[in-house]
Amino acid sequence: MTSSAPAAVLWDMDGTLVDTEPFWMAAETPLVERFGGTWTHAQALGMVGLALEDSARLLQNAGVPWGVDEIIAHLTDEVLRQLAVHGVPFRPGAREMLADLRRAGVRTALVTMSMRRMALSIVDLIDFPAFDVVVAGDDVERPKPHPDPYLQAAQSLGVDIASAVAIEDSPNGLRSAIASGAVTLGVPLMVSLDGVGAHALWPTLEGRGAADLAALHAEHAPTLTDVSNPQEKR
Template sequence: MTANQPLAVLWDMDGTLVDSEPYWMAAETPLVERYGGVWGHEQALQLVGLGLPDAARVLQSAGVALGVDEIVDHLTDEVLRQMGELGLPFRPGAQELLRSLRDAGIKTALVTMSMHRMAASIVELIDFEAFDLVLGGDDVARPKPHPDPYLQAADALGVDIARTVAIEDSPNGLRAAVASGAVSLGVPHFVALDGVGADALWPSLEGRGADDVSALYRAHRP
């Protein structure tokens, strides 16, 4: 570890580490339809990057007659079921970059608005020790786009947030990263990230390694 490297890289999960957004959408549609509502791709995009309780309230407004906790538990169980059947869909280059960071001695944390139990289940499916910390949406008082999740992760790792890089795929997540004071890297997936305030936008993590992340860090923390 040198002063030319970040002390930690903080990862969003859904859409950044794993391509789980289609699984969430596949869980939402039959739930809304069960209560007589209509749910399509445009409606589902509203939930990308939202904390699960906020997403549950949107689904309630679409007609789902369940409590917030019931909706959160149902969606979490359904997405985990799909992953168990279909496998863990890593985003291009994500697993390779994560391994490169670990090999370089850079701390890593998973900072997600999904439930902690879901994040922990996904981490267990990775075939190396990928994260020093897993922080779920139920571990924080205020969800993204508030900076709290990233600030809490840096504090738990014992590092200054200004000496971290946060990787995000959604506007809400990126706003949280920017507000926290981390060097913010956007990797858009379903939703464009232009104008959100990222320090950098990469079209993909494919072909990227710890050296690329360190170069990004140095460009913004000279």
């Protein structure tokens, strides 16, 4: 890789690496209906990219009388069950880009608000060593949209966050990545990312590779002056 290549690429999971959002929605609706409530598609879309604790509280507001931890465990179990039946639905081009990054020697992290047991289950189904680090929802005190998950991933990898590219599919996830200082790439799936502030929006990862991410990083990474003299920027 050239000197302009990112030191690391930080991947969101649900909706970015794998298209599991329909599985989450399929778990939410019957749970709400079990207790006599209704759950609309618009409400389900509003959950995309939220921390599981926040999602659980919304489900409580919709009439689910369980505690937050119980709701999270139930949803996680249901999504894992669907993955076991249907397999892992990788988003177009995601697996290929990840493999290209590994061949190029770029470090990678998975940064997800799903539980670690789910993240590791998906990582285990990838047929090559895909990630150096996994940061999951139960690994951080402050979830997305706080910058903490991405900062923790960069620290675990031993890289400066400004030298990393973060890939996200949701506004909440992008806000986390932007706040961390990473170069951010949005690849929308179920909700629009217009106006959130990503450095770039691509309609798909299909046909893209490590060289494309290197070019993106070279174009948008802060210069040495930007980092050492932030007061010069307004």
